[in-house]
Amino acid sequence: AQSVSQHNHHVILSEAASLELGCNYSYGGTVNLFWYVQYPGQHLQLLLKYFSGDPLVKGIKGFEAEFIKSKFSFNLRKPSVQWSDTAEYFCAVVQSGVTGGGNKLTFGTGTQLKVEL
């Protein structure tokens, strides 16, 4: 069964600091990868996604992620965080190219990011 690991459960940064959140998955086949964000009191929102092509993907709000197939990783980065980036971040993986009900979506346990002024 596939699994997703997010190693940092809580991260505290000062504004303007750089951010990198780790995400590793375990599945040997082809996958689609996502980062979702959940702001306080809101629901999941898609930050970015990787299906194929350029392994460096850019998302909303200045976030980007790099897919490194050899490391089974899809780390999220932002060069300079803002107070408004305080939220919980989830990495997710699903097998690509699988139709029907066979592609189970798996989420990591989440990383709570707090950005201090």
Add this chain to the structure above:
Amino acid sequence: EADIYQTPRYLVIGTGKKITLECSQTMGHDKMYWYQQDPGMELHLIHYSYGVNSTEKGDLSSESTVSRIRTEHFPLTLESARPSHTSQYLCASRSRVDGYTFGSGTRLTVV
């Protein structure tokens, strides 16, 4: 093993029929969600519940309805299915400790 169960896995149904997609979780989570997702694509929230007798519509407009009479059960109903309802429906639950847990989904085809 604690998990979340969806039935049926696949459903092909004629236009105008009433259907109920079942979702049950054994983890005692208060928060539960229904998403629409084309296979391999991103999620679109259609309903959520924060506990018994609490249900709300999500970001994506949907003609379906939900109920939450018991903590473990969160069924989704379509009163009159149409071809535009053809999609994959994912149920999820969440706790602070366990994070999000998703069911295997129901692939619905309306003909």
